[in-house]
Each structure stands twice: as structure tokens, then as C-alpha cells.
Amino acid sequence: MSKLKVVVTDWEYDDLRYEKAVFEKYSEVELIGAQCRTEEEVIEACRDADALINQYAPLGKEVIDQLEKCQVITRYGVGVNTIDLEAATDKGICVANVPDYCMDEVSDHALALLLSARRKVVKANEQVKNRNWDFKVTQPIHRLRGQVLGLVGFGKIPQSLAEKVQPLGLRVAAFDPYYPAAEAEKKGVQLVSLEELCRVSDIISVHAPLTEGTKGMINASLFSEMKNDALLINTSRGPVVDEEALVEALRTGEIGGAALDVIEEEPITEDHPFLSMDNVILTPHVAWYSEEAAKEMRTKAALGVVDVLICKEYPKYLVNKQVEERSVLKSNQPESRYAMS
Known part of the structure; x- marks a missing residue:
């Protein structure tokens, strides 16, 4: 046989x-x-x-x-x-x-990117290693407590992230058309439209799967709705974000920064604009690990x-x-x- x-x-x-x-x-x-x-x-x-x-x-x-x-x-x-x-x-x-x-790993990594970007850990580290001991190089840094974290998707991973950030004093909103609003409220999370989420959030963390419907869903129109100092985090799939529109939003100051574990095409090319941007933190699709x-x-x-x-x-x-x-x-x-x- x-x-x-x-x-x-x-x-x-x-x-x-x-x-x-x-x-x-x-x-x-x-x-x-x-x-x-x-x-x-x-x-x-x-x-x-x-x-x-x-x-x-x-x-x-x-x-x-x-x-x-x-x-x-x-x-x-x-x-x-x-x-x-x-x-x-x-x-x-x-x-x-x-x-x-990898629910804990990805939510931990999103939190690590959030804290690193908001506390400017990467920039501070680079400055100290270049023999520049001066807190002023990180200015301005704003208090995290009271800021709004917007979650694009509210599956198990973003739910885990919500639990981890709430003790830090962050308020949490989410966009997920498939999740019951009453259940989200029990978790201390308000469900809103995607446009409203982009308007009210200081930090936006993307957790949507890649489908025909989600490809490029975070686009130029939504970047125009975001705050000028908004931080975009993506630990899901690169193509969920319109990368060309993101580069432009970062270049023009339409949003404040991005912390990305995934990009549209991996690995990153040597001439990618992200590599020369001070307001971008990159990790090599490692959030799962x-x-x-x-x-x-x-x-x-x-x-x-x-x-x-x-x-x-x-x-x-x-x-x-x-x-x-x-x-x-x-x-x-x-x-x-x-x-x-």
C-alpha cells in the first residue's frame, strides 16, 4: 500500500x-x-x-x-x-x-511599536550612540494617558492589544463591521466608522486581514482625515495600506509617523522611501515570532x-x-x- x-x-x-x-x-x-x-x-x-x-x-x-x-x-x-x-x-x-x-506576540509587538514611536526610543538611542546626550532631540513628546488608540479590526489580536493599553490610560475605539457593538462596549471599546476612527484617533493600529475588500483600504482619503501628529501602526498585512499614499502623507506632514512590521512588497528594496524617513520605524515582519x-x-x-x-x-x-x-x-x-x- x-x-x-x-x-x-x-x-x-x-x-x-x-x-x-x-x-x-x-x-x-x-x-x-x-x-x-x-x-x-x-x-x-x-x-x-x-x-x-x-x-x-x-x-x-x-x-x-x-x-x-x-x-x-x-x-x-x-x-x-x-x-x-x-x-x-x-x-x-x-x-x-x-x-x-501568535495573539500575544503580535499584540505585544504592536504595543512595542506604539511605545517606541510615542516615546521616540529609536531616535533617542541613535542620538546617544552618536555621543549626543540631550533630551531636547526628542521634543516634543506628549503624555500617552488620555490619547485614543483606534483599532482597524477587532479580532482576537486587537482585543488583546486593547486589554494591554487600557491600563496605560489609553482610550480605545475600533472599526469592525462584523463585531457586535454591545460586546465591544463590555470590553471598554467604542465601535465607530472607519472615517470617524481616523478623525478621533491619535494612534491607529491596523489588524485587518488581506482580502479583495481590504486591499488598500487605508488610503489617501483616510490619511486626509487623520490628525497631523497621528501615528499609523501596521502589524497585519502590508497591502492593506495604500503605500504610495502613506509615503506622501508622511512626506507632507499630513500624519506624524508610521511604525510598520509589514510593507507592500517584502523584503524592502534598497531604494524604498521608508528607509530615509526619520518618522518611520521598521521591523522585518517579525511581530508573529x-x-x-x-x-x-x-x-x-x-x-x-x-x-x-x-x-x-x-x-x-x-x-x-x-x-x-x-x-x-x-x-x-x-x-x-x-x-x-
């Missing part, structure tokens, strides 16, 4: 130790690492695969249509924008992500494959729930299976 073929389409880690630790319990599974970059490479490596684990390799309709046996695709992380969900659903392929592995989060993400991505291939269950973190109309699997009951030590 041939083994079940699980292909990791691509990864940026030193090895596949956590994935191997999951699958070594199942002798019927063969784990293969491919490091694909193009759709053609994915098709060649994965045509006869029973399952895929994906990071950045493109899984468009042309790829999905060429998968002969695939039952499940899991993705490292939260976003599934590398995968054509409609094509996968039409073919009866379950798509799963890992939505809960801790050793613990990396282990949890990779383990849970592998477990999503186990759910389907071994246990004949829908994956715990099923994204395309419409696939239930095209496949017959059991409801998922994996609480002990997913327990992280």
Missing part, C-alpha cells in the same frame, strides 16, 4: 523538526519538503500529493486544478491569501490555517493534515466551511490532540 504523501511546498525555517515530530507517529505518512517558488514548481512537486502545507508558494486555480489526490491544504499562519479558496472548495479540498498561535509561537504554528499546521488524512475529520481550523457540502468528514474533536506543551 502506497503511503500518504504530504508535501511542504516551501518554508523559511532551518528544518522541519516540528512537522516531523507530528508525522513520525504515523507510519502511513511520507513527509516531503519541496521549497517551491512558482506555480509550475508546485504542480511538479505536488500533483500526486494527498496534502499540502504551505507558506508563500502560490496555490492559484491552475495549481489547484492539477492536484489529483489532495484532500487538505494547511497554511502556516493566519492569512490564506496564497490559496485560491474558491478553486479548493470546488474541488472538495479543505483549507485550514492557524489563527491563534517567538520560539513558542513558531513551534505552535508549525505543529498545528501539521495537525490539520492529521485531522483529515488520519482521523477523517474536518480540520480544527477549517477556513472554507463551504467545502462541507462537497466532502464527507466527521466533525472535529481534537482538543487533546492540539494541546501545546
Whole structure:
């Protein structure tokens, strides 16, 4: 009997130790690492695969249509924008992500960017290392207490951020058309329109997923609504912000600054305007990362494959729930299976 073929389409880690630790319990599974970059490479490596684990390799309709046996695709992380969900659903392929592995890490990082920018930590550090011991180089700095943090999106990560900033005296508003206003009020957060959020917020932190509807949603029109000293933080996806409009808003002083963990195209190019802007703090898409989060993400991505291939269950973190109309699997009951030590 041939083994079940699980292909990791691509990864940026030193090895596949956590994935191997999951699958070594199942002798019927063969784990293969491919490091694909193009759709053609994915098709060649994965045509006869029973399952895929994906990071950045493109899984468009042309790829999905060429998968002969695939039952499940899991993705490292939260976003599934590398995968054509409609094509996968039409073919009866379950798509799963890992939505809960880095809630603390991302909210911590957004808070770190907020404090670093508002207290001008990066500028002060640079000045001291250049032998300039003078607090005046950071002027002006304003008291954080009483300022308004506006959250674009109010899922688990921004909810965690809201909890962390409220003891600092920040007031919190949020824009999320899918979240009940009454529930937000219980958390001490006022839901407002996106335009109102941009008008009233001193700091705006973006936490929206990348979809066709959110691409470029933070645009020139919204920058014109923001305060002149407003700070924009983005730890979600770069293309959610219209980058050209952001550069212009920063250049003209329409807003005060930006603290970005993600940009439109990564890695950043050597001639990118952000690199020469004193009012921009950059980190290299690291908000998600801790050793613990990396282990949890990779383990849970592998477990999503186990759910389907071994246990004949829908994956715990099923994204395309419409696939239930095209496949017959059991409801998922994996609480002990997913327990992280």
C-alpha cells in the first residue's frame, strides 16, 4: 500500500523538526519538503500529493486544478491569501490555517511599536550612540494617558492589544463591521466608522486581514482625515495600506509617523522611501515570532493534515466551511490532540 504523501511546498525555517515530530507517529505518512517558488514548481512537486502545507508558494486555480489526490491544504499562519479558496472548495479540498498561535506576540509587538514611536526610543538611542546626550532631540513628546488608540479590526489580536493599553490610560475605539457593538462596549471599546476612527484617533493600529475588500483600504482619503501628529501602526498585512499614499502623507506632514512590521512588497528594496524617513520605524515582519509561537504554528499546521488524512475529520481550523457540502468528514474533536506543551 502506497503511503500518504504530504508535501511542504516551501518554508523559511532551518528544518522541519516540528512537522516531523507530528508525522513520525504515523507510519502511513511520507513527509516531503519541496521549497517551491512558482506555480509550475508546485504542480511538479505536488500533483500526486494527498496534502499540502504551505507558506508563500502560490496555490492559484491552475495549481489547484492539477492536484489529483489532495484532500487538505494547511497554511502556516493566519492569512490564506496564497490559496485560491474558491478553486479548493470546488474541488472538495479543505483549507485550514492557524489563527491563534501568535495573539500575544503580535499584540505585544504592536504595543512595542506604539511605545517606541510615542516615546521616540529609536531616535533617542541613535542620538546617544552618536555621543549626543540631550533630551531636547526628542521634543516634543506628549503624555500617552488620555490619547485614543483606534483599532482597524477587532479580532482576537486587537482585543488583546486593547486589554494591554487600557491600563496605560489609553482610550480605545475600533472599526469592525462584523463585531457586535454591545460586546465591544463590555470590553471598554467604542465601535465607530472607519472615517470617524481616523478623525478621533491619535494612534491607529491596523489588524485587518488581506482580502479583495481590504486591499488598500487605508488610503489617501483616510490619511486626509487623520490628525497631523497621528501615528499609523501596521502589524497585519502590508497591502492593506495604500503605500504610495502613506509615503506622501508622511512626506507632507499630513500624519506624524508610521511604525510598520509589514510593507507592500517584502523584503524592502534598497531604494524604498521608508528607509530615509526619520518618522518611520521598521521591523522585518517579525511581530508573529517567538520560539513558542513558531513551534505552535508549525505543529498545528501539521495537525490539520492529521485531522483529515488520519482521523477523517474536518480540520480544527477549517477556513472554507463551504467545502462541507462537497466532502464527507466527521466533525472535529481534537482538543487533546492540539494541546501545546
